[in-house]
Amino acid sequence: MDRPDHEPDLDQELEALLARVLERTSGPACRRAEELLASAARPKEPADDRPAEGPGEELPPVDRELLDLHLARCGECRSLAAVLAELARDLPRLAEVRPDLDLVEGILAATLPAAVRWRRRRRSWAERWPRWVRRPRFAWEAAFVLTLVALPIFAAPEAPLEQVPERAFELARENPVARLEGPASEVEARLGAALPAVKASAPVREAERRVAASRAAFGEWSKLAGVAALTDLPGRAERLLEAGRAGLGTLFESAASLLESGDETPSATPEDSDEETS
Amino acid sequence: MLDLDTLLERCRRGDDLAWEALVRRYQARVFGVALHYLRDRDEALDAAQDAFIKVYRSLGSLEEGQAFVPWLLRLTRNCAIDRLRRMRVRTPAVAVPAEEAVEVADAAPSLEEALLGDARKALVYRALGTLSETNREMILLKDIQQMKLEEIAGLLALPLGTVKSRTNRARLELAQAVRRLDPSYGA
Numbered sequence: 001m002d003r004p005d006h007e008p009d010l011d012q013e014l015e016a017l018l019a020r021v022l023e024r025t026s027g028p029a030c031r032r033a034e035e036l037l038a039s040a041a042r043p044k045e046p047a048d049d050r051p052a053e054g055p056g057e058e059l060p061p062v063d064r065e066l067l068d069l070h071l072a073r074c075g076e077c078r079s080l081a082a083v084l085a086e087l088a089r090d091l092p093r094l095a096e097v098r099p100d101l102d103l104v105e106g107i108l109a110a111t112l113p114a115a116v117r118w119r120r121r122r123r124s125w126a127e128r129w130p131r132w133v134r135r136p137r138f139a140w141e142a143a144f145v146l147t148l149v150a151l152p153i154f155a156a157p158e159a160p161l162e163q164v165p166e167r168a169f170e171l172a173r174e175n176p177v178a179r180l181e182g183p184a185s186e187v188e189a190r191l192g193a194a195l196p197a198v199k200a201s202a203p204v205r206e207a208e209r210r211v212a213a214s215r216a217a218f219g220e221w222s223k224l225a226g227v228a229a230l231t232d233l234p235g236r237a238e239r240l241l242e243a244g245r246a247g248l249g250t251l252f253e254s255a256a257s258l259l260e261s262g263d264e265t266p267s268a269t270p271e272d273s274d275e276e277t278s
Numbered sequence: 279m280l281d282l283d284t285l286l287e288r289c290r291r292g293d294d295l296a297w298e299a300l301v302r303r304y305q306a307r308v309f310g311v312a313l314h315y316l317r318d319r320d321e322a323l324d325a326a327q328d329a330f331i332k333v334y335r336s337l338g339s340l341e342e343g344q345a346f347v348p349w350l351l352r353l354t355r356n357c358a359i360d361r362l363r364r365m366r367v368r369t370p371a372v373a374v375p376a377e378e379a380v381e382v383a384d385a386a387p388s389l390e391e392a393l394l395g396d397a398r399k400a401l402v403y404r405a406l407g408t409l410s411e412t413n414r415e416m417i418l419l420k421d422i423q424q425m426k427l428e429e430i431a432g433l434l435a436l437p438l439g440t441v442k443s444r445t446n447r448a449r450l451e452l453a454q455a456v457r458r459l460d461p462s463y464g465a
Contacts, residue, residue, distance in 0.1 A: 107334075
């Protein structure tokens, strides 16, 4: 169908009317169109495996339609849309910039050798140290180094510990052993006075009683062994006797010596036990 | 190409070849970020190297898989900003006359062209240079490095809404800057 001749004029008039209305009401809609264009500027690339995000990346259908209507009429916004679309393609290509020299060499030189060097140094030190210490000269060297260290600390003028050796000599001249003799003899006298009380104390008496009981038990056991020897068990009795001598003899010896030193209690000796056995 | 998780795992175990491969894979990206902040080739190279050395020192605690790249970019950004601060406090040894300073600024695009390889990328790069630092950073992180809005919000410690609005504003500003530099762009 042929368009009427007056239609272009009508379109222009209608556009002019729209402009006047917008001017007197909300103002041009270009600002809103720019907002939508900017928020939808990044199209989802086919190779992009990152998930789409936010409502801004994909315009809602209503906004898209409204924007398209505006773009159909507004050359300025259409041009902006073209630039934004072009930028969306160009900007990701700036993500990688090849340096004119390879960074890898520099980075590896700054990282790996340091680590390797440290590992090697640690290993060689661990291997070298025992050998170094075992050398005959080591004692001389250590003495020399310690002297070098000690001199500035003790001997040099204004040294922090300069007074220490002098004070040590003073103490030595004062004969510290003689100073200790008085208190030592006092302690000895006190111990001597306390010893009878210790010997008469309940634990010592209890120990004596237990040793006496053990002796009595051993005597009884020896008699039984003798009886066993008479009743066709000579081998067994002998072994028992031997074991008794070996094990308990030592115990008796120590107990007897303890009592001997502490009291007038008669001592128990292996001879005694032999007598009882026989 | 080797899976990133495998590569990172090998790096953690001290495989020197894996470390070399990791540096080789991300050096251009790290250098690109550093160059955008510093706009100086030598400083950007040094910042990229600093960033990789820091990565190497924290190999034991490397971020897993998808979190690695944002972490690497954040580290690079920090290195670049540190270096930028040092550059700003550094005073020139001799006074530079104003005319010479202009010449230095004019010489910059040729360097960009040499680094970026084509004039079209260099044009966008130049347009980026006219933006405010905030807007440039938004474009760099969102549109160039393709970071997620949440990642940018975390990196810059900004609310998500602020990041969205700033990104949109930065895009519009960049589009206008490109059109000013080259009216035929996008036509």
